[in-house]
Amino acid sequence: MPKILVVDDAAFMRLRVAKLLTENGYEVLEAGDGQEGVDQYKKNKPDLVLMDITMPVMDGITAVQEIKKHDPNAVVVMCSALGQQTMVMNSVKAGAKDFIVKPYQPEKILDTIKRFIG
């Protein structure tokens, strides 16, 4: 079962996404901030990361850089709100593979994930 790491400081958002993903046959790992996300990545090596941008402790962009340092092949998809284009841009430059704009449309999340890990 493909493993997906959901990094978001809002437990509500994690719950929503985790539910969607488990229903569609993915194993879900969760992290509440960027640093936790990096640690989880190193420990569990998920197939894909859904990464929020605005988070305490460590933001999503820094987390992408850290993850990429550890694993250049990591697949990180940024989850952002409208109006964060610059930050998403920076994340992509830091190595993020794609982005999804909140509020999430379930199909969009699933499509995006399928494109990377089938």
Next chain:
Amino acid sequence: MGLQFDASPDEIKLFLEEAEEHLQLLEEDLVRLEKEKDNQELLQAIFRAAHTLKGSSATLGHQRMAQLTHGMENILDKVRKGQLSITTPIMDVLLEGLDFLKVLKEEIETLEESDVDLEKILGSLSKAAAGGQTASSAAEGKLATIPEGSTAVTEVAAAVQAAEPAVPSMALDWDEKDHVTRGKKQGKMAYSILVNLAETSEMLSVRALLTLMALRENGEIVKSIPSSEEIEREEATSVLHVALISDRAKDQIVHVLKELPDVVRVEAAPLDITREEAGASAPDGVTVAKTTVAANEQANAPLPKDETPGNGNGSAKIKDTKIAKVSRTVRVDVELLDNLMNLVGELVIDRTRLAQLLGALESKYDSNDLVEDLNRTSVHIGRVTTLLQEEIMKARMLPVESLFNKFPRMMRDLSQQAGKDIEFIMEGQETELDRSIIEEIGDPLIHLLRNAVDHAIEPPEERVAKGKKPQGYVKLSARHEENHIIISVKEDGRGIDPDKIRASAVKKGIITEEVARRLNDQEAINLIFASGLSTAAKVSEVSGRGVGMDVVRNNLEKVNGSVEIVTELGKGTEFIIKLPLTLAIIRALMVSVDSRVYAIPLGSVLETIRLTDGQIKEINKREAIVVRGRVLPLLRVKELFNHQTRGVRESGKTFVVVVNLGGQQMGLVVDSLIGEQEVVIKTLGKFIGDVQGVAGATILGDGSVALIVDVPSLVKKVVKVG
């Protein structure tokens, strides 16, 4: 009108919990921000809270909340970027927004749509946001020079859209042509590729960059219009024109591109450089494939971080501890904690019973190996139970911060309304208290703080006339003291005049003139807790809520707390509130009446007196005794709880437990004193409900039930009758 959300009850619950946290943070930090305008960290925290709320509420499907948070976030973002500065009008509109947010959050709780009209607040929010925008955007417009080549981009794009199917050729400079030629020598193909992105795609520039990156994975980009720098500057259009050399077939590349999100059309054609005119630019050997190299460099270069450079080890360590703290936290429902506490209570009771049973076994089969074994196990269980009890007590503790958080905002508003200049100071927010106690002390504290602003602190002119600083202070502090928590509300206002209280109490018929004269100053001041007494000549909007100081004391006593006043006329007043650490377990004096056991909370017991015959007198048709010259009204526990007396006890063996409640004293007549004990408070349960005079019950070591006497209600009963 009912509201419906696309979320399960659990999800909504989680959303609400988090929303509450964010709202509290906003409440506290916004007020702080007004004072600490340059605190970037604070600003970031506030922005994050608004931002997260926006995302979550949009996902939940509460559009109005998302709109409102978006408006607030907008302002905060501008403040963050230095385009707006924190002014009182900006703070006012943000705080107003926060008030609306609270209403909207309630909507989600009740699933009832409120009738708040967001038009106005949304208007003020965007107006406030525009306040800083006008100046800076004009400046930006002037500063932003038109990037090179961007006119070409639009021209190309326009041309493409006019002549649809054809792939336009691309003007390459000498270096670029050389790049293509080298590629072809290695047996690669050169393509001119035109990609149309959906006009509606979100974050078009990022999408364009990702598309460019996908192409890069399939070959070498010789040139792109717009260039990757332009795209990274967020100047992308929906048309991307790329010159690519690749060893893949055209169809393969087109297929890859078509799989990408937001790509609506892909056209590709072989690139023929011989057809191109080199006149576009002069040869310049240094700028080989300028765009791609630059893009790569930028992609690899570390992004600017707000981390301070310094001792790498040190900062890493700090981060480590931070994560450890975060990841070890778990959300637990309060109810679960209550249940756990209850279960531990049962264990505590069983532990006592086990010890008693063991005693019986040991005396029956002394020095039996099995009994010895059982004894050891029982001692161990006892120890573990005690530890478990302590740990769960700790889990129920919450920093008073959660309560204090809302006060700075309240004090700010109150001071403004009252036209007073007041500095509000908070100390010891980290002090921990049982969460059920925290719930109970909110109202009393609000009342005391309101009083301080409304009645105690003088208007600036009056203060100056008295030789005081024009700005007064109100200080709210919490601290740990032995087995209690002390919360103090202290101000440097008028102070309480005992003579005024005496006069007022007499006028309102609370006490007689005779009594008033006999009261010492402290006793007179304590009269402010008597119901019906208010010294304020005028009742303002602020304090006039029909809640008096008597309610303050009652609420505190409900959680076994007490309140004391220290005041100096003209200098100020301090209310000192003493609270127990927890409500679940108390120390009690165990007494018996007709061989039934009762527990009297030790906090309210003053002393015990052994009665002798004839000591009980009848005063005003009520039983009383005289202790050291004071009349002490009596209440017989036997009568209070309607015991069907089985046998008449001999007189001369009666005890009086003197209890005290905010200066009011009375005696409870009991048959005998058993001793002090720690008891676990249990509620009587829903079937029985509230019984007057009973605060709850506890289970004793032998399994029997003892009622816990509710001292405050008894004192009130006696005082009322008297």
